[in-house]
Amino acid sequence: MKCPKCDSEIKAENINIQSDIAQCVTCNTVFKISEYIDTTSDDHFNINDKPKGTWVKTNFNTTIIGATTRSPIAFFLVPFMLVWSGGSLGGIYGTQIASGEFDLFQFLFGIPFLIGSIVFxxxxxxxxxGKVEVTLDNRGGKVFTGIGNIGINKSFLWTGISKIKEVQTNFRYPGSRGSSLVFEGKKRISFGSGLKEERRYFLLRAIRNTMNKYK
Ligand SMILES: [Zn+2]
Structure with a gap:
């Protein structure tokens, strides 16, 4: 166990699990253990017992834990988007292109539809x-959310992260499932809100399990 403030090792005699308090003798910080250390034990977890749509790859000193964000909502979203963006953008920009006449008002009017189309x-x-993939090693890791190699990478070091947990999300969008995973510590990294519950729960446990190995 390390001090959340100065990162120096804390001796066992300065840790009191019962009262949930630990003290760092180097910088004199007293802190609640539960706020900084993940004490959730998960003895029944088997990392090889993977639900469909998840994967774990272990290399020499890296573990990659991932899951697909594939969702039946695609059957609704794709036809809806074809009609919606096809209709709005085709109507606004298509007619301008077809007639060869630029219309500033029409052009500006179409911008929210353009942004909406990109987002949706x-x-x-x-x-x-889509997929969510977490790469972990003994220094820290990164969270990738995207398609193939195109997407967003969020990196962190173990010095900035103390635990992972599942939280309710208040930001909803098509395909989100109401919860997300959060790496917490000095830094906060939220991800995985597009994952099916079973896959998200596996990721949570697999990451927690792997964190104990590297951290
Ligand atoms: Zn300290």
């Missing part, structure tokens, strides 16, 4: 080909 198409494509 990214949800639709995530529901077909």
């Amino acid at each position: 198409w990214s949800f639709a494509l995530m529901a077909i080909w």
Whole structure:
């Protein structure tokens, strides 16, 4: 166990699990253990017992834990988006292109539809080909959310992260499931809200399990 403030090792005699308090003798910080250390034990977890749509790859000193964001909502989103963005963008920009006449008002009017199309198409494509992949090693890791190699990477070091947990999300969008995973510590990284519950729960446990190995 390490001090959340100065990162130096805390001796067993300065840790009191019963009262949930530990003290760092180096910098004199007293802190609640539960706020910084993940004490959730998960003895029945088997990392090889993977639900469909999840994977774990272990290399020499790296573990990759991932899950697909594939979702039946794609069957609704794709036809809806074809009609919606096809109709709005085709009507606004298509007519201008066809007639060869630029109309400033029409051009500006179409911008929210253009932005909306990009945002909703990214949800639709995530529901077909998207994935969430967490790469962990003994220094820290990264969280990737996207399609193939295109997406967002969020990196962290173990010095900035003390635990992982599941939280309710208040931001809802097509394809989200009401919860997300959060790496917490000095830094906060939220991800996985597009994952099916069974896959998200596996990721949570697999990451927690792997964290104990590397951290
Ligand atoms: Zn300290």
